[in-house]
Amino acid sequence: MSNYRIHGATGEWEVVIGLEVHAQVTSKSKLFSGADTTFGAEPNTQVSLIDAAMPGMLPVPNAECIRQAVRTGMAIEAQINKYSRFDRKNYFYADLPQGYQISQLYHPIVGEGQLLIEKDEKAGIPEDKIIGIERIHVEQDAGKLMHDQHPTMSYVDLNRCGVALMEIVSKPDMTSPAEAGAYVRKLRSILRYVGSCDGNMEQGSMRADVNVSVRKVGDTELGTRTETKNVNSVRFVMAVIESEVRRQVDLIEDGGEVVQETRLYDPDKNETRSMRSKEDAHDYRYFPDPDLLPLNLEDDFLEECRASLPELPDAKRLRYINELGLSEYNAHVLTAEVETFARFETLLAITAEHLGKPESDTATTVANWSMSTAPGVVKSLGDEANLEYATAEAQAAILKMQDTGKISGGQAKEIYEIVLKTGRSPDEIADTEGLKQVSDTGAIEEAIDAIIAANGDKVEQYKGGKDKLFGFFVGQTMKAMQGKANPAVVNQLLKDKLG
Amino acid sequence: MSVDKATVAKIASLARIQMDDDALERMVPELNNILGWVEQLGEVDCTGVEPMTAVIPNTLRLRDDVVNADPKTGGDRRDDILANAPAAEHGFFGVPKVIE
Numbered sequence: 001m002s003n004y005r006i007h008g009a010t011g012e013w014e015v016v017i018g019l020e021v022h023a024q025v026t027s028k029s030k031l032f033s034g035a036d037t038t039f040g041a042e043p044n045t046q047v048s049l050i051d052a053a054m055p056g057m058l059p060v061p062n063a064e065c066i067r068q069a070v071r072t073g074m075a076i077e078a079q080i081n082k083y084s085r086f087d088r089k090n091y092f093y094a095d096l097p098q099g100y101q102i103s104q105l106y107h108p109i110v111g112e113g114q115l116l117i118e119k120d121e122k123a124g125i126p127e128d129k130i131i132g133i134e135r136i137h138v139e140q141d142a143g144k145l146m147h148d149q150h151p152t153m154s155y156v157d158l159n160r161c162g163v164a165l166m167e168i169v170s171k172p173d174m175t176s177p178a179e180a181g182a183y184v185r186k187l188r189s190i191l192r193y194v195g196s197c198d199g200n201m202e203q204g205s206m207r208a209d210v211n212v213s214v215r216k217v218g219d220t221e222l223g224t225r226t227e228t229k230n231v232n233s234v235r236f237v238m239a240v241i242e243s244e245v246r247r248q249v250d251l252i253e254d255g256g257e258v259v260q261e262t263r264l265y266d267p268d269k270n271e272t273r274s275m276r277s278k279e280d281a282h283d284y285r286y287f288p289d290p291d292l293l294p295l296n297l298e299d300d301f302l303e304e305c306r307a308s309l310p311e312l313p314d315a316k317r318l319r320y321i322n323e324l325g326l327s328e329y330n331a332h333v334l335t336a337e338v339e340t341f342a343r344f345e346t347l348l349a350i351t352a353e354h355l356g357k358p359e360s361d362t363a364t365t366v367a368n369w370s371m372s373t374a375p376g377v378v379k380s381l382g383d384e385a386n387l388e389y390a391t392a393e394a395q396a397a398i399l400k401m402q403d404t405g406k407i408s409g410g411q412a413k414e415i416y417e418i419v420l421k422t423g424r425s426p427d428e429i430a431d432t433e434g435l436k437q438v439s440d441t442g443a444i445e446e447a448i449d450a451i452i453a454a455n456g457d458k459v460e461q462y463k464g465g466k467d468k469l470f471g472f473f474v475g476q477t478m479k480a481m482q483g484k485a486n487p488a489v490v491n492q493l494l495k496d497k498l499g
Numbered sequence: 500m501s502v503d504k505a506t507v508a509k510i511a512s513l514a515r516i517q518m519d520d521d522a523l524e525r526m527v528p529e530l531n532n533i534l535g536w537v538e539q540l541g542e543v544d545c546t547g548v549e550p551m552t553a554v555i556p557n558t559l560r561l562r563d564d565v566v567n568a569d570p571k572t573g574g575d576r577r578d579d580i581l582a583n584a585p586a587a588e589h590g591f592f593g594v595p596k597v598i599e
Contacts, residue, residue, distance in 0.1 A: 029568075029573075033572050034566060034567050043577075043589070045577050048572050049572070049579070062561070063561035063563060065564075145597065147597075150588070153588070154593075155594075293558060293559040294553065
């Protein structure tokens with residue numbers, strides 16, 4: 001249970017949050033037409049006669065969009081409805097020439113499922129929590145309006161009109177802005193693993209309608225909720241909740257009542273405001289779309305969908321912890337984004353192969369390199385780094401040299417810097433730039449002998465039981481070797497010599 | 500089930516159809532006539548009968564995900580799309596300003 005509370009004048013309040021996330025389905029063509037879905041094209045060049053609602057045109061669903069919705073449903077462990085149907089949601093607006101959106105109200109394609117948000121004590125999520133998902137249905141997106149290009153007219157671009165969306169409706173299970181943020185991030189991660197949505201919030205591929213209500217702590221009945229539409233980032237979702245909670249509590253405590261309504265978020269002012277024009281927009285007069293027969297999914301199709309699912313974030317995270325021996329934190333960070341785990345897994349496979357060791361033996365080293373060392377080097381180089389040179393092969397070669405003691409951790413960084421600047425081979429850099437540890441016992445022994453000879457008093461103290469002095473000898477040896485001696489070899493030789 | 504004048508006015512407004520008072524008055528009995536006629540269906544006992552959603556014994560056909568496979572249902576035809584638009588500009592439809 002989250003402990004997010006709002007301190008009002010009359011007592012403590014809690015918040016109940018539900019999210020409807022609209023995720024654009026990754027497909028080449030639109031839900032009911034063959035027009036292209038690529039983002040950013042010239043206006044109205046990706047509009048078919050169907051999308052423009054020309055008379056006599058009939059919709060035929062895109063199999064890929066159906067497949068992606070089913071796979072997404074499976075990824076959230078949801079019930080898949082073998083029978084579903086399309087309905088018309090009627091509304092009149094310039095962004096939708098049909099006058100209705102084809103959606104699925106009565107028989108959605110995906111039923112109840114769930115998703116896990118991980119504990120994050122810093123963010124105020126004290127333990128793992130399951131968030132219920134009510135349903136996923138498939139529907140058409142609308143076009144785009146531009147209001148600022150002409151003094152008296154709005155411009156309409158229908159390129160987005162008819163692109164497939166999944167509307168993913170959560171249960172009202174979230175009780176803090178942090179939980180809502182974690183939910184959106186986790187959902188985005190799952191969608192990107194599955195490949196059913198690119199999750200690009202800047203381009204509007206994912207946007208959320210945020211339902212918020214407040215109640216006194218201890219009350220069991222839900223308060224009246226408001227819905228803030230089209231919120232397009234995790235940060236804004238959290239900001240909307242915070243500002244809406246405050247507004248509702250102040251309103252109720254001043255003797256007012258929350259009105260069930262649609263609101264709009266203004267990021268510049270960080271506040272929501274009522275969309276009065278939508279007052280009767282909820283009267284959608286849904287009815288089954290007579291242009292579309294019911295959708296029946298065959299067992300073969302469902303099996304193919306299930307077989308095509310990749311390892312999902314939770315399973316991967318647990319495997320990283322249990323089989324690769326990574327820390328919870330590392331496993332969490334590495335599995336959050338598709339690109340991150342893909343890079344990690346490639347590098348791990350090559351490094352383990354070069355070393356002839358099982359992946360679990362080198363996973364933590366590779367994880368630390370991928371999460372901290374390598375990004376640190378890239379960052380410090382700034383524009384000087386050419387990321388084309390950041391190949392898994394080059395990084396694996398560096399990790400191998402480090403693992404076998406040929407180079408130190410500091411030298412690994414220096415070598416990687418040169419790799420990123422020049423694309424030269426790590427082994428060649430180590431050889432020609434003198435970036436190698438000396439493991440040659442002869443040279444190290446010579447240095448140690450000189451130090452022992454020069455510090456007779458300390459040798460006596462050490463032998464007399466002052467163990468801490470061992471560090472002094474290590475330091476002196478490393479200094480004499482200009483930091484290039486292999487610490488493991490130095491330790492061993494010192495132990496032998498000091499007895 | 501029947502409708503009154505206020506309901507007809509609401510339906511007209513949702514559909515963005517402008518109707519004067521006379522038209523609304525005329526429409527009330529017309530719609531009620533239709534509703535009464537359809538209501539007769541309620542007299543049929545259909546207990547235990549699955550609701551029928553389509554009159555043909557067929558299932559929904561799906562389309563492969565291919566861009567512009569058929570020019571009739573593909574995009575890339577802006578001139579056609581805008582041909583009847585009264586105020587197209589710079590490739591956009593121009594409509595009376597609608598702003599939140």
